[in-house]
Amino acid sequence: MTTHRIIIGLEVHVQLLTKTKLFCGCSTQFGLPPNSATCPICCGLPGTLPVMNREAFHLALKAATALNCKIASFTKWDRKNYYYPDLPKNYQISQYDLPFSSEGWLEIELPSGPKKVGIIRAHLEEDAGKMLHDEHAGKSDSLVDLNRTGTPLLEIVSKPAIDTPEEAKAYLEELRLLLREIGVSDCEMQEGSLRCDANINIHVPQADGTFIATPIIEIKNLNSFRGVERALKYEAERQANELRRSLDAGAWVVDSSRAKAFRDYAVIQVLTQRGSEVAKATAGWDERTGRTEIQRRKEEASDYRYFPEPDLVPVKVDAAILDKVRTELGELPAAQKARLQSQYGIPAYDAGILSRQGRAFVAYFEAVVKTCGDAKEACNWTINDLLSTLNERQLDINVCPLSPQGLGELIVEIKSTGLNKQRAREVYTAMLDGLTAKQAIDKLGFKVVGDEAQLLELVRRAIAANPKAVADFKKGKLKAADAIKGFVMRETKGMANTEVVQRLVMEELNRG
Amino acid sequence: MNLTAAELLERQSTGDLSAEAITQSFLARIQQVEPKLRSFLAVDEAGALEQARAIDAKRRRGDAMGILAGVPIAIKDVICVQGQRATAGSKMLEAFVPPYDAHVITRLKEADAILIGKSNCDEFAMGSSTENSAYQTTRNPWDLERTPGGSSGGSAAAVAASEAPLALGTDTGGSIRQPAGLCGIVGLKPSYGRVSRFGLIAYGSSLDQCGPFAHDVRDSALLLEVIAGHDSRDSTSVDRPVPQYAKVVESPVQALVIGVPREFFNQPGAQATGGLDAEVERSVRDALKVYESLGATIKEISLPHSPYSVAVYYLVATAEASSNLARYDGVHFGHRAKEFAGLIDMMKKSRGEGFGAEVKRRIMLGTYALSSGYIDAYYLKALKVRRLIRQDFDRAFAECDVIVGPTSPTAAFKIGEKTGDPLAMYLSDIYTISANLAGICGISIPCGLTKTGLPIGLQILGAPFTEEKLLRIARMYERETDWHKRRPAV
C-alpha cells in the first residue's frame, strides 16, 4: 500500500489584471465597500447585455501563449446554467466546447530535473460575487456582495499528470511566476486573485501488476500553496486508508475484468456493492485541523445545460494577432533560465533562483555582471546577500537601495584588494545606506594588508606558534592550514589579503 | 385624433397644433377608450404633458427639433424606461424600476418623441394574444370580443384605436407583425442586429428585435429611422449606416420580383400548414394582383423547411428563455415569496408565484430541450434545422426581391378561444416565425377586411438589412389601396 501512485490534476482560476470587469465598466479593485462596484450589467438586471473587454481577451491570449497552448482560430462563449445567489443571472458566461486555447504545458523544476506538466485547456469566463454566511450555518440569512461579479477569470486546467503534492506546489509557483512576469494576473491567493481546486486520487498496485484506483476527490477551499501541498498529502494518505478499510469491510469491491488503460498501465476503478463506480466527491480543506472534510458524494453530475451565449459574438484569432502577442510576451522564465545558464556559465540551480525572482531581478543581476565582469560572484551576491536583504526589508527589486553598478563595484573592489567575505559584507551593509564601495571601505577604516613582507612575517610567527597544526598538516590534514590562516587574520583584524595569505601559508608549510 | 405621425409633425411646423394640444388630445382618447380596450399598463399623463410643454418651448425658442418632435408613442412594457416600472406583463416584475433607458428610448428622447405610456403585452412577450399578461386582457379595437394578437397586443391596439399614433413593440416570433395584422395597422420587424436590444427585457436573445407600429408605411419608416443603428452596448447590434427610410419610401422599386412560397398557401388537396383561412388567402391573392398591375413579376418559390419553423422556434426560443428568465429568483430583484423554507424553496416559490402558466411552460420546455440527454435531439437538432430554414431564404432571395404571403392564417380570434390549447396558439405564428429564425426583416401591412369586418395582414419579407427596399415595396401597395386609412369604431 505504501507504493501507491498519486494522480493530481489542478484547476486554477486567476483574475486578469484589467481595470474593468469582463462585460461592463465597473472596477475590479479588491476590497471596495460592499456593492459599490456594480452596475445594471454585472447585476444582471433585465434588459442589460454584456460586451467583451478587449484587454481581458488579450491578457488571456498572452497567458495561453505563454503556457504553450494551441490557440483556436475561432472561439465562442457559452452559458453555464446553475442557480446560486452570488451569480445574479443564474448563469455564468464561460466557454464550453470551443475554448480559445487548449493542449499546452508548463515546465517546472523538480529535484529530479525539469518536467513538463500538460495543460488541457485555458478559457476565459466571468467570476461570481461573494457570499457571507453566518457562523451558525443554516440558522440566519446569508449576505451577497456583487462587487466581484463579472471580474474576468482565466481557468487553467492541468492534465492529471502531477505526481506528488510537492510537484503540485512547484506547478503553482511556476504558474504564478509566469503569470506575474507577463502581467496577466497578480496571483494573490489571499485576495482570491488566484484560486485552486485540486483533483486527486491514488492508484494502488496489486500483485498482478494492475492498479486499483480510488474515486477522485476534488479539494476546495485551498488558501495557500502550502495548504495545497498539505491537503494533497493528507488526502492521499486518507484515500489509501479508506481504500484498505473499505475493501476489508467489503463496502468496495474490485472487478478485474473492468480494467482500463491509464498511461502505460491498467487501472481498475473501485465499485460499490451494487456494482456501480464509487462516485466522485468534493472535499473542503480545513487549514486549522489540517484535514479534508468529504462533502456529499455527487450521485449524478450537475446538469449545467451549456449552450452558446446569444448576447456575445464569436472571436477570431489570426496569425498576425498571435505574432503580436508573442512579441509582447518577451522572454519567459523557462527560456530565461536556459539563457542565464549558457550565457553566464552559472549552474542550473542558481539560474533557476534568479529567474524565479522575476525579470527585474534578472535585469539587476545582468547589470551587476556588466559592471564587474564576474558572473559567478555577481550571482552569489545577488541570490544570497541581495535577496536576503530584500526579503528582510520586504522590498521590491525596483526600489533596492543599492544599485547594480554599486554592487558590481563592490565585487571589483573585493577582487582587487582581496577583502575577505566577512569584511566585504560589512561594506555591503554600509553601501545599503547610500555609500559607494570606496566610501564604505574608508568609513569602516578597512585597509587591506597586502604587503608581502609584512604578511610573510606574520605567517612565520603563526607557524612558530602552532606546532600542532603544522604537524597535522604534515600528516596530510590539509584543513589544519586554516588555523595558520586564522592567526594571520586575527593579527590583521581581518584585513589581510586572503589570496596572498593563502599562497604564503602554503609555500611556507610545504617548504618546512 | 386620427392623424398620422407625419401629419402631426406637419401641423406643428405650420403652427396649427402644439405638442401639448396633441398630447392632451391623445390622453383624452386614452381616457375615453381605455376602459374598453385596456391597451396600457401605465399612462404617464403628467410626464407626457411635461415633455410636450418642453418641446413646445423648444420650438418657440427656434431650436432644432428632433425628427419625432411632439409625437406621442406607446412603449411595450418589456422595454425599459429609466425610473418607470417595467413589468414585462409579469407579476414577477410588479415592482421593478429600471435605473436606465433602453437604447431605443434614448433615441426616442433624442428625437423629441413623447413617451405617453407603457403598453400591455403577453408576460415576457410569450404569447400571441396578450391574454398571458398578468394584469389585463387587451381587446381588439375592431371587435372587443377578440384578441388584438400578441405579444405586443397593447401597442397594436393603442395605435389601431388612435390612443397613440406610434408604438414600439418587440418581435421574437411574430409579436409585432401578427398583432399589426390582426389590428389593421403596419408593424415592422427589423433584421436581427438592426436595432439595439439594450434595455429590452430578453425573451429569446438570438431572435428578439424591437420595431415600430404605425398607421402607415411612411410613419413606420420614420420611427425605424429613429430607433435603428449601432449601439456599442449590444454586441449583436450591427455597425452599418442607417438609410433615410422616410425619404426614400416614396420611390417604387423597378423590375420588382415577388416570391410567393407555395408552402404558405393551400394547395389542391392539401391545406397550408396552420390552416390558411380562405378569406385571408383571397385578400393576399388580391394584393398580389395589385403588385402585378404595378408591373411586378410574381414568382412561385419554395421554402421547403418552413413547415418546421414552429417546432424549431419552440426549442430555440424556449431554451434561450429558460436561461434568460433564470435571473428572476427573488434574490436580487423581482418578486420574492413571503413564506418559504430555505434558499432553494424561496427561489422555487418565488418563481412559482411570479410566473404565469405560459411562461412556466416555456421555461420547462426550454430547460428540457437543453438538459443532459436531450440537448442533441432537441436544442442542437433545432439549430441544424434553423440553418436549413436560413438557407431556404438565402436561395429564395437570390431570385426575388421580397417574399409575400399572409401574416397570419386567420383574422383575429376570440378571447379564450386558444388559451386551453397552447399548440394551437403557437401555430397561429406559423408564417411569421421563420423570419426571426433566419434574422431577416419583415413587415405586415393591412390588405383587407373579412366579411365580419376584421383586418387582414399582408406579410412582406426581405433579406437581412434590406428594410429600405421592404418599406418602398410596402409603400407601393399602400399607395394603390386605402386599407391603411380604415379605422375601427371603438
Add this chain to the structure above:
Amino acid sequence: MSLSADEVRRVADLARLELSDADVDAMVRQLGAIVDYINQLQQLNTDAVEPLAHALDVHDVFRDDVPGTSLSPDEALANAPARKDDFYRVPPVFGD
C-alpha cells in the same frame, strides 16, 4: 405521451419552479403534446448540417478597458427584495 410526471418534476427542479400536482398533470399533457409536435424534426436528416446559433455573421466585438459609471450601493439595492446594510439578504444557503 412523451413525458412522464417524474421527468416533468426533474425538469421543474432544474428550472427551480414549484409546481403543484395539478400543475404537473397539466404539464405532462401540454408539454407532451408540444414535444410530440416537435418530434417531427426527427424526420429530417441533418447529419451534414452545422448548427446555426445566431443568424448574424458578426465577430470580434469588444469594448475598451475603460472604467464606466457604477451604481451607488443604494441604487444597486433599490430593486432588492431584501437587504441588510449594503448587502443583498437571502435565506440561509445551507438551510433546507
